[in-house]
Amino acid sequence: MSVSAGNYGEVVALSDAALAVPGAHPIVSAYGRMRRAELLAAQGEMRGAQHALAMADAVAQAADGIEPPASMYWWSTGFGAVQRGGVLALLGQTAEAVEEATHGLAAMPTEHRESEWLASALRRIDPDMSST
Numbered sequence: 001m002s003v004s005a006g007n008y009g010e011v012v013a014l015s016d017a018a019l020a021v022p023g024a025h026p027i028v029s030a031y032g033r034m035r036r037a038e039l040l041a042a043q044g045e046m047r048g049a050q051h052a053l054a055m056a057d058a059v060a061q062a063a064d065g066i067e068p069p070a071s072m073y074w075w076s077t078g079f080g081a082v083q084r085g086g087v088l089a090l091l092g093q094t095a096e097a098v099e100e101a102t103h104g105l106a107a108m109p110t111e112h113r114e115s116e117w118l119a120s121a122l123r124r125i126d127p128d129m130s131s132t
Contacts, residue, residue, distance in 0.1 A: 009043070011039055012036065012039050012040065012043070015032060015035060015036045015039060016036070018032055019032045019033065019036065025068070025069050025072075026059065026062060026063035026066050027063045027066060027068040027069065027072055027075050028069065028072065029059050029063070030056060030059045030060040030062075030063045030080065031072070031075065031080075031083075033052060033055050033056035033059050033060075034053075034056040034060070034080065034083045034084065034087065035083075036052045036056070037049050037050075037052035037053040037055075037056050037087045038083070038086055038087050038090065040052050041053075041087050041090035041091050042090055046091060049087065049090070049091060050091065053084070053087050053088075053091075056084075056087075057084070060080050064077065074112060074115075074117075076107065076108055076109055076112070077104075077107050078103075078104040078105060078106070078107035078108030078109070078112070079104065079108060079112070080104065081100050081101065081103050081104025081105075081107060082100075082101045082104040082105065082108070082118065082121050082122070082125075083104075083121070084100050084104070085097040085098065085099075085100035085101030085104060085121075085125045086101075086121055086124055086125055088100055088125075089124065089125045089126070094125075094126065097125045097126070098125060098126050098129060101121075101122060101125045101126075101129065105118075105122070105131060113131045114131065115131075118131050119131060
């Protein structure tokens with residue numbers, strides 16, 4: 001199911017179900033909560049998105065320093081900051097979004113800075129933003 005297709009309610013419900021699975025790796029939970037905040041913001045549910053972002057921040061902070069599972073090789077503190085910047089951009093907080101993403105970019109492993117997924121994430125924050 002694609003968020004771009006506008007199926008936000010169903011995607012949020014599926015995200016919530018995934019977050020309810022007990023025993024998930026802390027970084028999977030942090031990422032899931034950040035995505036939930038992004039989905040709510042994209043749906044226009046600003047209050048819910050802000051609450052979800054605060055929850056994502058708390059979970060990410062608790063997971064700081066924990067090694068991500070192998071399948072999340074791309075996860076880093078910098079990646080989390082870029083994701084957070086994406087949510088802030090959707091919330092209309094462009095200056096804060098760019099600042100957050102800039103800090104994230106600086107903290108990101110060098111090999112990730114040239115990836116297309118990063119370029120795409122940065123363009124969603126600010127069309128003029130790049131990883132170089």
